Every structure is written in C-alpha cells, then in structure tokens.
Amino acid sequence: xxxxxxxxxxxxxxxxxxxxxxxxxxxxxxxxxxxxxxxxxxxxxxxxxxxxxxxxxxxxxxxxxxxxxxxxxxxxxxxxxxxxxxxxxxxxxxxxxxxxxxxxxxxxxxxxxxxxxxxxxxxxxxxxxxxxxxxxxxxxxxxxxxxxxxxxxxxxxxxxxxxxxx
Amino acid sequence: xxxxxxxxxxxxxxxxxxxxxxxxxxxxxxxxxxxxxxxxxxxxxxxxxxxxxxxxxxxxxxxxxxxxxxxxxxxxxxxxxxxxxxxxxxxxxxxxxxxxxxxxxxxxxxxxxxxxxxxxxxxxxxxxxxxxxxxxxxxxxxxxxxxxxxxxxxxxxxxxxxxxxxxxxxxxxxxxxxxxxxxxxxxxxxxxxxxxxxxxxxxxxxxxxxxxxxxxxxxxxxxxxxxxxxxxxxxxxxxxxxxxxxxxxxxxxxxxxxxxxxxxxxxxxxxxxxxxxxxxxxxxxxxxxxxxxxxxxxxxxxxxxxxxxxxxxxxxxxxxxxxxxxxxxxxxxxxxxxxxxxxxxxxxxxxxxxxxxxxxxxxxxxxxxxxxxxxxxxxxxxxxxxxxxxxxxxxxxxxxxxxxxxxxxxxx
Numbered sequence: 001x002x003x004x005x006x007x008x009x010x011x012x013x014x015x016x017x018x019x020x021x022x023x024x025x026x027x028x029x030x031x032x033x034x035x036x037x038x039x040x041x042x043x044x045x046x047x048x049x050x051x052x053x054x055x056x057x058x059x060x061x062x063x064x065x066x067x068x069x070x071x072x073x074x075x076x077x078x079x080x081x082x083x084x085x086x087x088x089x090x091x092x093x094x095x096x097x098x099x100x101x102x103x104x105x106x107x108x109x110x111x112x113x114x115x116x117x118x119x120x121x122x123x124x125x126x127x128x129x130x131x132x133x134x135x136x137x138x139x140x141x142x143x144x145x146x147x148x149x150x151x152x153x154x155x156x157x158x159x160x161x162x163x164x165x166x
Numbered sequence: 167x168x169x170x171x172x173x174x175x176x177x178x179x180x181x182x183x184x185x186x187x188x189x190x191x192x193x194x195x196x197x198x199x200x201x202x203x204x205x206x207x208x209x210x211x212x213x214x215x216x217x218x219x220x221x222x223x224x225x226x227x228x229x230x231x232x233x234x235x236x237x238x239x240x241x242x243x244x245x246x247x248x249x250x251x252x253x254x255x256x257x258x259x260x261x262x263x264x265x266x267x268x269x270x271x272x273x274x275x276x277x278x279x280x281x282x283x284x285x286x287x288x289x290x291x292x293x294x295x296x297x298x299x300x301x302x303x304x305x306x307x308x309x310x311x312x313x314x315x316x317x318x319x320x321x322x323x324x325x326x327x328x329x330x331x332x333x334x335x336x337x338x339x340x341x342x343x344x345x346x347x348x349x350x351x352x353x354x355x356x357x358x359x360x361x362x363x364x365x366x367x368x369x370x371x372x373x374x375x376x377x378x379x380x381x382x383x384x385x386x387x388x389x390x391x392x393x394x395x396x397x398x399x400x401x402x403x404x405x406x407x408x409x410x411x412x413x414x415x416x417x418x419x420x421x422x423x424x425x426x427x428x429x430x431x432x433x434x435x436x437x438x439x440x441x442x443x444x445x446x447x448x449x450x451x452x453x454x455x456x457x458x459x460x461x462x463x464x465x466x467x468x469x470x471x472x473x474x475x476x477x478x479x480x481x482x483x484x485x486x487x488x489x490x491x492x493x494x495x496x497x498x499x500x501x502x503x504x505x506x507x508x509x510x511x512x513x514x515x516x517x518x519x520x521x522x523x524x525x526x527x528x529x530x531x532x533x534x535x536x537x538x539x540x541x542x543x544x545x546x547x548x549x550x551x552x553x554x555x556x557x558x559x560x561x562x563x564x565x566x567x568x569x570x571x572x573x574x575x576x577x578x
Contacts, residue, residue, distance in 0.1 A: 057181060064177070071177045084184035091292030096236065100253040106234045109257055113291060117191055121184040128176050128183070154186060 002107065003093045004041045007086060011037030011052040014082035018060035020069045040086075044093035053083050077125065081118055088114045192291040197228040200296045201235050201258070203285040205304055214275050214311040215397035220247070222283050224256070225263040232258040232287040237266060242278035244396060245306065246271050258287070273396030275310035275408055277454050279303045309450045311397055313406075313413035313553070343372045380424045380439050380476050383411045386485035386492050387431040390458045392513035403486035406511040408453050410484055410553050415449040427452055428475075430468065430485070430495055432461030439476075465494035469502070480505045482559070486512040487550070493539050500546045507559055508543065508550040 015033035016024050023029050036055060040048040060079060063069045092110055096102065202225035212218050224235045238253040247270035256264045272278070281303035287296040345361050348368035356370040391403040401409070415425045419441060426439035427449060437452045468474075475481060481504050485492045499506045517529055540550050551559060 057178070060181070061178070076177050076180055080181045080184055083181060084188060087185065088188065088291060092233075092288075095234075095288040095292050095295055096255060097238075097253045100236060100255050101249070102234075102255045103257065106255050106257050110233065110291075113191075114188075117184055117188040120191075121187045124187065125180040125183050128179055131176070 001098075003089055003096060003102075004044070004098075006089045007044055007049075007093050008034075008037050008041035010082045010086040010089065011040050011049075011056075014056040014079055014086055015052065015059060017075055017079045017082060018056045018063065020063045020067055037086075040090060041093070044090040049087070049090040049094075053087060056083055073129065077122065080121070080125065084118060084121070085114060088117075188291060189293070192293055195230045196294060197226070197230040197232060197287065197289050197296075199228055200299050201226055201232065201285050201287040203237065203283055203299050203301050205239075205281050205283045205301045207280060207304055207306060210304070211307045211309065212272055213309045214272055216272055218245070218270055218272055218306065220268040220270060220280060222254075222266040222268070222285075223263055224258060224266070224285050226258040226260060226287070229260045230289065231260045232289050233291065234258070235264070235285055235287045237283060237285040239268065239281060239283045240303075241270075241280050242306075244272065244274040244276065244278050244308070245280065246273055272306070272308040273399075274394060274405070275308050275454065276456075278306045278308060280306050307451070307454055310405075310408045310412045310453055312416050313409040345369050346372050379418075380426065380479040381414070381418045382439075382475055382479045382481045383414055383425065383427045384481055384483040384485075385411060385427065385429050385456060386483065386487075386489075386495075386511075387429050387433075387456060387459050388463070388489045388492060389460060389486060391486045391488055391511075392516040400515070401513060403488075403511045403513060403516070404456065404458065406513070406553055407484040407486075407509075408456055410509060410511070412450060412453060414482055414559075416446055419443070419446045419449075425449065426479075429456070429459070430463070430483075430492065431459035432463045433459050434468075434471070439479075463491065465491045465498055468495065469498045475499070475504060477504075480507070480563075483508045484511050484553075486510070487536065487539065487543075488512065490539075493543060496543055496548045497546045500543075500548045506548055507563065508548050509559070510540075510550055510552045514552075 012030075012033045015037065016030065019029055019033075036048070037052050040046075040052045056079060064071055088110070204223045204225075206221040206223065208219035208221070220239070220241075222237050222239060224237055226232050226235070234255045235258045236253050236255045239247075241247060247268050249268055254266050256266065258264055281301055283301045284298050286298050288294070289296075345358050346369065348357065348362075348370050352370045356372075358369045358371045361369040385407050387404070389403070393400060394402040394405050411427065415427070418425050422441060424439040424441045425445060427437040429435040435452075435455070437448060440448070481499060483496060483499070483506065485496070485508060487493060487508070487510055496506065496508050518525065520526060543550055
C-alpha cells in the first residue's frame with residue numbers, strides 16, 4: 001500500500017505541477033488529476049501509468065505553448081522528479097502483489113537508487129539548460145535532424161539493451 | 167525526447183533525462199538466470215498442536231543483484247502460519263541466499279501439503295521480471311494426539327505365548343491357580359514345601375500362564391460427522407475415532423499386547439497385528455491416511471474376507487453409527503461370537519444445518535431411530551459406549567471378559 005500511495009501522490013503532483021499556477025488549486029483540476037493518478041495507482045501494471053505521465057507532459061506543453069506560461073525551472077525540475085518517481089514506483093508496484101509483505105530494505109534500496117538517478121539527471125539537466133549560454137546557438141536546418149538522430153540512437157540502444165538476452 | 171529533438175525545446179529534454187539515465191543505469195548489468203528456491207521444514211513428523219518452522223530459501227546464483235524476490239507459499243488449511251500467508255518480498259544481492267522463516271502450528275492430524283513455494287525475481291529497477299520458479303510440495307506428517315486411555319480390566323481371552331494378561335490356562339506365570347500333587351515334569355522350584363510337609367506327599371503350586379492378547383481396532387470410515395475444529399476445537403467423528411484409536415493402541419501395546427487396525431470401508435485397509443514400540447509408530451503412520459471412503463461396501467461381504475479377525479481378539483469398533491451397514495457389521499460380529507466393544511464416536515452436538523421448518527423435526531426423528539438401533543445392537547450383545555477417554559471402556563470390558571468366561575452360543 002505504501003508503494004501505491006507513493007504512485008498516487010507523485011502522479012497527482014506531476015499533473016498539478018504541469019498545470020499553470022492559477023489552476024493548481026482548482027477543485028475540478030485536482031479531482032481529475034487525483035482520479036487519473038488514483039486509477040494508475042490501483043492498476044500499475046496497465047497503460048494508465050503512461051496516461052498519467054503523458055498527460056502531465058501534454059499539459060505542460062499546452063500550458064507553455066497555448067497559454068504562453070513561461071518555463072519556470074523549479075516547476076520543470078519538480079515535474080521531472082515527480083514523473084520519474086511515479087514511473088519507478090509504478091514499476092515496483094506492478095511487480096509486487098497487492099498484499100505483499102515487503103522488507104523495508106527493499107523500499108530503501110529502491111528509493112536510494114531513484115535518488116541517485118535523479119541527482120545525476122539533475123546535474124545533467126542543469127547542464128542542458130546552461131547549454132545555450134555556453135555554446136553559440138547554431139541556426140542550421142540539419143540541427144533538428146542531428147538531434148533526432150541522436151535521440152533515435154539512444155532510444156534504439158536502450159530498447160536493444162532491454163530486449164537482449166544475457 | 168523525440169519531441170524535444172524535433173521542437174528544440176530543452177525543457178522537454180530535462181523531463182526525459184531521468185528516464186534515459188535511469189534506464190541506462192538499470193540495464194548496465196542484468197541477471198541471466200532465474201532465482202533458486204527450496205523449501206524446508208524443521209521436522210517432517212510432528213504431533214498435533216505442535217509448532218513447526220517452515221524455511222523458504224531463495225538464492226541468487228547470478229553476479230547481479232535482484233532488486234527483490236517475491237515468494238509465496240501455499241499450505242494446507244490445517245497449518246496455521248503466524249506469517250507467510252501473504253507473499254513476501256526480500257532483497258537479494260548477487261550470489262547470496264535469503265531464508266524466510268515461517269513459524270506455524272499444526273492443527274489437525276493427517277498428511278498436510280506444504281507448498282508449492284513460488285518465487286520470481288525483479289531486477290533492473292523493475293524492467294525485468296523472471297519466470298515463476300516453483301518447488302514441489304513437502305508433505306508434513308502430523309500424528310494424532312492420543313486420547314488419554316486406561317483400561318483396568320483384563321482381556322476377554324489372552325491368546326499368545328507371552329504377555330502380561332492372566333489367562334485361564336495353566337502354565338508358567340505369576341498368578342496362583344492352586345496346589346496339586348507333584349507329577350513327572352514339574353519343576354522342583356514349584357514344590358510347595360509347606361503343603362508337602364503337612365501332607366507327607368510332594369505338592370507343587372500351579373499357576374496360570376501370562377499371555378498376551380490381540381486387539382483389533384476397527385475404524386468406520388464410511389461417513390464423517392461434524393466439523394473438525396482441529397486440536398483444541400470441536401472434534402468430528404473421524405477425529406474422535408483416530409485419536410481414540412491412537413490412545414487405545416498405545417495402551418495395549420504398552421502392556422505387551424498385539425494390536426492391529428482395520429478400516430470398515432471400500433478400501434479394505436488393514437495394519438497387521440504386531441506388538442512393541444515399532445508397531446505403535448506403524449499405527450500412527452497408518453492413521454495418517456484415514457479418509458472418508460463412502461464407496462460400495464457390504465457388511466456381509468466384508469465379514470467374509472479370510473483371516474480378517476482372529477477369533478480370540480478383542481474388537482474395538484470406533485463408529486459414529488450413522489449408517490445401517492455399520493450396525494449390520496456390529497451385529498454380524500456379535501453373532502459370530504467375537505469379543506466386541508462398540509465405541510460411539512458421534513459428536514454430542516452434531517446436527518445438520520436447518521434448511522427449513524421441518525429440519526428440526528426430521529433430526530429428532532433420526533435421533534429416535536438411532537436410539538432404537540443402539541437398543542437393538544445391545545439386544546444382540548453389542549455393548550455400545552460413548553467415547554469419554556480414560557476408563558470409558560472399563561465397564562464394558564469387564565462385561566465382555568465375564569461373558570468370555572461363560573459358555574457362548576454362536577450362530578453358524
């Protein structure tokens with residue numbers, strides 16, 4: 001139950017952080033966010049976990065593009081942290097039976113690992129955000145293609161790693 | 167990440183970074199084989215009501231840690247575990263083993279399945295999950311608690327060559343039968359010098375031989391009556407029969423008699439007569455496999471089996487007497503001149519669930535019919551007593567022993 005509670009809380013928090021600040025305390029927004037995150041916490045082995053995470057990203061993109069909400073770094077990092085915690089604890093909840101008795105060390109090990117990933121990602125994220133200030137922006141039509149190729153390469157490599165045997 | 171690459175938005179890349187870093191970190195090393203799981207128990211042979219410790223050992227034979235291993239254990243409902251009903255998750259570093267110790271208590275006699283135990287491992291931050299590994303179940307043998315039983319009365323007819331019962335035949339023994347004149351073959355130490363001096367003729371003390379006896383414990387397994395609550399709880403008819411059988415067998419085996427057991431049911435299970443401690447263990451082992459067998463069995467055919475019951479044996483029949491075939495069997499044994507004691511194992515509070523307003527009346531009618539049947543059995547010379555533990559058979563054994571000394575009329 002502890003793990004599922006974490007999944008619910010982090011999922012709700014990720015969506016609410018993505019919503020523009022003026023709507024976060026709106027009862028209907030909170031209810032929708034809580035409902036979607038609640039379903040994901042109840043059935044963590046289903047696509048509802050993805051629904052929560054994609055919803056948070058979609059809301060964030062919508063807020064920044066449609067509503068022209070400026071990107072605030074604390075909110076951005078907050079969403080990133082909540083999304084990853086939601087993802088990793090949903091993975092744990094999916095592997096554990098609902099009534100399982102879990103040794104506390106399992107939870108602490110998991111939390112430490114997630115924390116380490118977040119610290120490394122945080123440092124890398126700061127580097128990414130500082131990149132435009134350090135490097136002269138290049139306005140080339142092939143730049144998006146290079147970035148897309150790099151992203152694809154990373155994606156394919158991780159997918160291969162996941163599916164390989166041995 | 168793709169969206170970030172296409173749109174050039176760095177904020178989206180920041181959102182994707184933990185997922186990329188986390189996945190890459192998780193998959194740097196991955197286990198290649200499934201976890202190992204073994205099931206053990208502190209003792210495979212325990213009495214009813216005793217504590218037993220179950221040990222589920224899970225091992226990680228790989229050089230990569232499992233995030234956790236989830237184990238689950240199925241068990242018989244007659245094993246009450248303090249913990250372990252729920253699945254259990256423990257972390258398992260590379261090349262290590264973990265023991266999950268589960269303490270429990272055996273609630274009822276019999277062979278109880280412990281397991282199978284199942285386990286699966288989760289690794290790489292939940293990205294990988296192994297197949298379920300299953301162990302074969304263990305069988306725990308739970309001996310019945312002996313119902314306390316003592317019988318002060320002698321056997322109706324002792325038959326063997328050695329034992330503790332005073333027989334009615336002259337021979338080597340401790341019980342004085344009388345004094346008679348010396349005859350060739352008499353041992354000198356048997357000479358009664360006091361009588362010999364008084365009568366001026368050699369006399370010897372005659373004794374009755376000490377013999378052992380054979381006890382046949384007959385268990386009626388045609389029906390189970392009442393719900394078993396395990397040790398310390400309500401006893402079903404089969405519970406009472408099994409525990410009483412264990413108590414009676416222990417009592418007579420302790421006295422040096424030969425004891426055999428036999429089922430009245432379609433399976434014709436039988437334990438050959440023997441004496442001693444080994445036979446007692448054989449009795450307990452034999453009792454573990456007692457189950458209700460409501461198949462086709464006919465009392466007349468059953469009685470016609472050869473070498474079924476020795477003529478001199480004391481037959482103790484443990485039966486709930488809810489089937490006409492059981493009554494026919496007892497009547498048949500009595501007619502054949504067996505030394506028979508019937509022990510009524512029907513629980514005092516046993517009654518069917520009320521399904522309508524006629525249930526109570528129907529039950530009372532059935533009780534009356536049963537009382538009638540018990541009366542008829544007594545008229546046939548079958549003593550029927552309710553099982554009350556120690557000394558419960560004394561009165562009937564006394565009667566049976568007295569009847570054994572008198573002339574018998576046997577229907578042929």
